[in-house]
Amino acid sequence: MIAFANILVGGVFHAAVLFLVAAGLQLVFGVQKIINLACGSFYALGAYFGITFIGYATDAGVSAWLILPGLVVAGILLGFIGPPIERLLRTVYDRDESFQLLLTFALVLMFQDVFRFIWGSNPRSLDSAYLIYGTISGREFSVPVYNLLVIAAAIATAAGLGAFLQRTDFGRILRATAENRAMAEALGVDVRRVYAAVFTLGTVLGTTAGALVVPTAAASLDMAIEFVVEAFAVVVIGGLGSMRGAFAGALIVGLIRAYSLVLYPELEVLAIYIIVIAVLLIRPAGLFGRPAA
Amino acid sequence: MAISRRSLLKSAAAVGALSAPGAVFAPALAQREPVRIGILAPRSGIAAAPGENGIRATQWAVERFNAQGGIAGRKIELVIAEESTPKDTIERFSKLVQQDKVDCVQGIISTGVGLALGPVVEEARALTIYWDGTTQDGVDEKIPNPRYLFRSTDNECEAIMSSLLTIKHWKGKFATVAGINPDYSYGRNNMAAFAAMLKRFGIEHKVVTEQWPKVGTMDLTSHVAALKAAQPDLIFSSLLFADLPVFMKQAHAAGLTKDTKLVFPAAGWQHTLMKKEFTPEGMLFGHNTLYFANPNASPLAKEFVDWYEKTHKDYPEWEADRAYFAIASYKAAVEKASKAKNGSWPAQDDVIEAMAGLEVESLGGKGAWRKDHIAEQTFVQGFTTHNNKYDFVTLGTFETMYAADLQKPAGANFWDWIKTAQFKV
Numbered sequence: 001m002i003a004f005a006n007i008l009v010g011g012v013f014h015a016a017v018l019f020l021v022a023a024g025l026q027l028v029f030g031v032q033k034i035i036n037l038a039c040g041s042f043y044a045l046g047a048y049f050g051i052t053f054i055g056y057a058t059d060a061g062v063s064a065w066l067i068l069p070g071l072v073v074a075g076i077l078l079g080f081i082g083p084p085i086e087r088l089l090r091t092v093y094d095r096d097e098s099f100q101l102l103l104t105f106a107l108v109l110m111f112q113d114v115f116r117f118i119w120g121s122n123p124r125s126l127d128s129a130y131l132i133y134g135t136i137s138g139r140e141f142s143v144p145v146y147n148l149l150v151i152a153a154a155i156a157t158a159a160g161l162g163a164f165l166q167r168t169d170f171g172r173i174l175r176a177t178a179e180n181r182a183m184a185e186a187l188g189v190d191v192r193r194v195y196a197a198v199f200t201l202g203t204v205l206g207t208t209a210g211a212l213v214v215p216t217a218a219a220s221l222d223m224a225i226e227f228v229v230e231a232f233a234v235v236v237i238g239g240l241g242s243m244r245g246a247f248a249g250a251l252i253v254g255l256i257r258a259y260s261l262v263l264y265p266e267l268e269v270l271a272i273y274i275i276v277i278a279v280l281l282i283r284p285a286g287l288f289g290r291p292a293a
Numbered sequence: 294m295a296i297s298r299r300s301l302l303k304s305a306a307a308v309g310a311l312s313a314p315g316a317v318f319a320p321a322l323a324q325r326e327p328v329r330i331g332i333l334a335p336r337s338g339i340a341a342a343p344g345e346n347g348i349r350a351t352q353w354a355v356e357r358f359n360a361q362g363g364i365a366g367r368k369i370e371l372v373i374a375e376e377s378t379p380k381d382t383i384e385r386f387s388k389l390v391q392q393d394k395v396d397c398v399q400g401i402i403s404t405g406v407g408l409a410l411g412p413v414v415e416e417a418r419a420l421t422i423y424w425d426g427t428t429q430d431g432v433d434e435k436i437p438n439p440r441y442l443f444r445s446t447d448n449e450c451e452a453i454m455s456s457l458l459t460i461k462h463w464k465g466k467f468a469t470v471a472g473i474n475p476d477y478s479y480g481r482n483n484m485a486a487f488a489a490m491l492k493r494f495g496i497e498h499k500v501v502t503e504q505w506p507k508v509g510t511m512d513l514t515s516h517v518a519a520l521k522a523a524q525p526d527l528i529f530s531s532l533l534f535a536d537l538p539v540f541m542k543q544a545h546a547a548g549l550t551k552d553t554k555l556v557f558p559a560a561g562w563q564h565t566l567m568k569k570e571f572t573p574e575g576m577l578f579g580h581n582t583l584y585f586a587n588p589n590a591s592p593l594a595k596e597f598v599d600w601y602e603k604t605h606k607d608y609p610e611w612e613a614d615r616a617y618f619a620i621a622s623y624k625a626a627v628e629k630a631s632k633a634k635n636g637s638w639p640a641q642d643d644v645i646e647a648m649a650g651l652e653v654e655s656l657g658g659k660g661a662w663r664k665d666h667i668a669e670q671t672f673v674q675g676f677t678t679h680n681n682k683y684d685f686v687t688l689g690t691f692e693t694m695y696a697a698d699l700q701k702p703a704g705a706n707f708w709d710w711i712k713t714a715q716f717k718v
Contacts, residue, residue: 004522006518006521006522006547007515007518007519007522009518010514010515010517010518010519011515011518013512013514014512014514014515017512116337120341121336121337121338121341122341122342122345122535123339123511123534123535125535125538125539125542125566127568127570128542128545128546128568128570128571131545131546131570131571135546135548137548140521140524142521142546142547142548142549143546143547144546144547147514147546213512216512216514216539216542216543216546217511217512217513217539218511218535218536218538218539220339220509220511220535221337221338222338222339222509223509223511226509226510254515257515258515258518258519261504261515261516261518261519262502262518262519262522262523265502265503265504265505265519266505268505269507
């Protein structure tokens with residue numbers, strides 16, 4: 001039972017980070033109909049910048065207790081890169097999906113070189129300052145409070161996004177634009193502004209995820225591509241464009257990975273893709289996706 | 294003018310002799326030119342840090358050798374290229390040999406690249422000295438009896454040594470074993486070698502879980518949870534890239550490092566990142582062929598470590614030693630061959646002959662080249678301590694072992710050798 005709890009928390013922690021990145025991917029696809037491969041690069045950017053930001057904050061004498069809010073701020077600050085990149089993507093909105101994939105993949109490669117230029121080739125990490133929040137432990141159970149806070153942050157983001165999309169005027173405008181762009185435009189919605197806002201929000205979700213995970217892990221040049229593959233598994237399982245799908249997909253991927261590592265470690269990756277294939281065969285639109293008309 | 298068959302054959306033979314490797318007339322013409330050494334080392338990605346260690350040590354050695362007159366009177370010039378994928382590295386190797394006309398190629402850390410490059414080295418007939426990357430799988434098939442290639446010590450030496458130390462210090466103190474090793478030939482072979490050694494010495498144990506994270510996986514919380522669930526008495530891990538400090542951090546946070554015996558034969562690759570705050574004392578920790586804080590180190594090694602610290606604000610790890618060993622071996626071989634030829638510059642074949650059986654003092658201690666072109670070097674492993682001036686762990690008690698006691702003899706099969714070898718525990 002205790003082992004079960006350890007594995008559960010490990011799986012949910014991974015799912016929480018996956019959800020944040022996949023939510024950005026879903027949001028952008030849901031409204032802008034762009035499959036943004038660069039979401040992995042935003043995640044990596046958040047991780048690298050998080051390390052730099054915390055480094056400066058520590059040098060400035062900021063308390064280690066503020067590491068979590070500091071990283072959230074770092075992630076949000078990076079939102080400024082959203083609008084210019086969205087401006088670039090406008091060139092392919094009305095073109096074939098393959099152009100969108102090529103352009104966003106080009107962005108992944110360009111970001112990788114930017115990271116190499118700014119932060120160097122070696123992986124970067126923070127020390128174990130995140131353990132300042134302590135550890136909840138008892139008998140064989142032990143989990144860092146920081147990990148629980150990241151899980152809580154992901155749940156709060158999911159709830160906040162849900163409320164934002166369902167209960168605010170801007171959320172309704174977003175949903176209307178996602179539903180029928182031409183009609184929304186005809187009704188006076190400034191679609192360009194909506195797209196810029198959505199893309200920036202998607203960017204911030206990715207950068208914040210990267211910033212939040214880096215104290216427990218490390219930032220490396222390969223992390224963008226590594227993570228985007230897993231994020232796509234989440235999207236396929238949950239359904240492209242669905243927020244609830246991102247939540248469910250992330251949980252499924254996180255937990256399957258965690259439990260397969262215990263039951264049969266060789267299946268760590270295979271188990272996830274068995275689920276992906278099963279979903280594609282049984283419910284091609286994903287668990288929460290809408291089948292194409 | 295009519296050309297007879299005989300004169301045509303004579304001309305062809307003359308052209309052949311001039312273009313043969315180590316051509317007869319080339320050395321005399323080359324005496325005034327610097328010796329060009331090509332370096333192939335990773336400069337980006339997960340192996341960038343060891344690659345940089347090796348390059349720095351090579352540059353230090355070149356500066357030092359050049360100040361002493363170079364190699365047999367010729368100054369040394371480095372041509373540095375990147376080791377990346379097997380395909381790209383082979384292309385760069387070809388450029389070094391054909392275009393840059395280097396006299397010797399040194400470097401290579403990845404086993405995958407090393408295996409792919411081996412046959413190319415033989416075909417190009419270009420003297421090449423590997424720093425590292427000789428995991429057993431595939432070596433005998435892809436590079437049997439190389440002539441132009443000199444390979445590093447077997448990668449499994451560190452697993453053999455840590456097995457012997459585990460048995461020596463912890464025999465009877467553990468019953469369950471878990472492994473977390475990188476999912477490629479190096480990690481798989483190290484874990485298998487550890488298990489085979491325990492079996493060889495009749496150590497009763499049960500492997501409760503084996504985790505195989507992909508190289509570079511940075512979220513290891515689920516792997517840590519799986520290890521914790523298995524409740525092992527001992528964890529064996531040959532993690533060695535940037536994922537190692539991440540694992541230690543996450544394992545420490547999960548309370549996994551408290552009562553578990555830890556055997557980490559390759560941890561020295563990341564030694565400065567193994568901070569005291571999450572790396573426990575008493576962990577079996579391998580520094581491979583260079584322990585920077587070895588109190589018994591030679592004046593040469595101490596001078597190098599001081600220079601490294603002063604110049605790079607860092608402390609070197611074993612790839613620096615491997616790189617130094619490679620270039621010092623080449624220098625010693627050329628000078629030995631040159632002496633045998635009364636001071637004239639030797640042909641490549643003479644250098645190869647001189648290398649086999651050569652003994653060289655490296656940064657980490659004694660080293661030598663076997664007749665089958667495999668290196669023998671001195672290994673260091675011991676138990677971690679926090680009692681030092683650094684913010685990372687060093688070794689409290691440690692032992693040194695020579696590769697002759699850790700690696701299979703020429704021509705033997707590694708797994709069969711483990712079953713019958715006479716080890717000194």
